[in-house]
Amino acid sequence: MSGTASRSTIAITHVPSPRMQEGQRTYVDRSAVVDFDRAQRQHVRYRQLLSECGAEVRLLDVNANLPDAVFVEDTALVLDEVAVMMPMGTATRRPEPPGIEAELRRHREIQRITLPASIEGGDVVRVGGMLLVGLSSRTNTAGVDRLAEVGRRYGYEVSPVRMRDCLHLKSGCTALPDDRLLVNPAWIEEDDLEGFNLVPVPPDEPWGGDVLTIGEHVCMAVAFPRTAELVAGLGFDVRTIDLSEFAKVEGGVTCMSLVFERT
Secondary structure (H helix, E strand, C coil): CCCCCCCCEEEEEECCCCCHHHCCCCCCCCCCCCCHHHHHHHHHHHHHHHHHCCEEEEEECCCCCCCCCCCHHHHEEECCCEEEECCCCCHHHCCCHHHHHHHHCCCCEEEECCCCCCCCHHHEEEECCEEEEEECCCCCHHHHHHHHHHHHHCCCEEEEEEECCCCCHHHHEEECCCCCEEECCCCECHHHHCCCCEEECCCCCHHHHCCEEECCEEEEECCCHHHHHHHHHCCCEEEEECCHHHHCCCCCCCCCCEEEECC
């Protein structure tokens, strides 16, 4: 999303579940214990940050009994014309999208991708009219193909991206405000990003490629100071935030909100 954010930008968020400790984990140590009180405080600050960057923040609690409900981005892809509801890649998360759909219906026409296709919003990076889709443990080839069918109706091209050793494409590849891609080359197959201007993250900050763009603001976890310095050096307004409790359950700055423009 480029340009200056305004209150025409909407950010849908969801309260952390008291069951967050039970959430899905693939590449992080399950033994890490979530401090739920601290997680709640961090989420309050996260919402404040979105607001400071110009977004109108909506806070939902419809899935509060589901462990991964705070990671609302995975339930849908919101484009300018339509919201695409996702068939989650893990069975325990499949009850989440219906509650989010009720809110999205206020803003967009709804399309759905259905099983056996699987795809999650965290695997989709939009760059203008291009949708890059990570082939992850949560998103299969059928999911990519189905999104391509939906996308073509609205003028979007879909391109699959091979990846490894990370949960979602956005774990290691996100778009900066000028459409350059911040990437971790150790996790993302660079050949599948041919034609894009790539900005590699420092090797000692492998998770630093997960950033959230709102207008000209770039939000990222405070745990990645070298990446923050790198992005600030490109001329962007970098805002950092402590998300340590969410990192324990494989969460990052992008997956905790659905950010889109009001139409």
